[in-house]
Amino acid sequence: MKVIVIGGGIIGLSAAYYLKKNGHEVTVIDKSDFTNNCSFGSSGYICPSHFIPLATPTNVKRGIKWMFNSKSPFYIQPRLNVELMSWALKFMRSAKSKKVEAAAIPLRDLSLFSKAAYESWLKNPAFDFGYEQKGLLEIFQTEKYANHAHHIYEKAHELGLTDTVMLTAEELQALEPQTKVNGMGALLYHCDAQCNPNLLMKNLKQYLQDQQVHFIAHEEVIQFEKKNKTVTKTITT
Secondary structure: OEEEEEOOOHHHHHHHHHHHHOOOEEEEEOOOOOOOOOOOOOOOEEOOOOOOOOOOHHHHHHHHHHOOOOOOOOOOOOOOOHHHHHHHHHHHHHOOHHHHHHHHHHHHHHHHHHHHHHHHHOOOOOOOOOOEOOOEEEEEOOHHHHHHHHHHHHHHHHOOOOOEEEEEHHHHHHHOOOOOOOOOEEEEEOOOEEOOHHHHHHHHHHHHHHOOOEEEOOOOEEEEEEEOOEEEEEEEO
């Protein structure tokens, strides 16, 4: 089957990888030159520990404070925009405790699946992308955030991430002897890993080219032609 993948970021190239592996004829189209996307500028963080969705009651409260502060991580330039207002309302409706609980398991599973996929790529000599499983330290400095960290610790263990550890200030300092740590303690997620996103993207694209995946740069998909509810043609700029 001929398959067109729209977008040359990590999701697009990963889709192309598995489609090609399953015997399809694959073309990847991107409106840039395949080096100008978020996947090159990411932290390369692979995070099973991130099982709490962004839409939470706490983040709604923070978001309202942040969205009008131009120096905040969630600044939104004030403007009358129907789509933006619709998105904000949907975000608020999703930020319910029951929905947060329901999202934790699929988020965990998706992250663990992604991590396993990256680790399977390490078996291929073409994939040298600086993968390391060193874990993540989440340091807290106040009693309020210590209590929050303890709640997350318990939830992590409920979800089977039993290598998550609560560290005291002394244990944290012993773990980082080369610096003076300003914190009451920390959560240590042993399950988390990291990679070099630039290496990953470059090597993945080169591997796909070697496997005869076709790449079309500087083209943007603007329309589809359909017949009997089936896409028959992809039209680009």
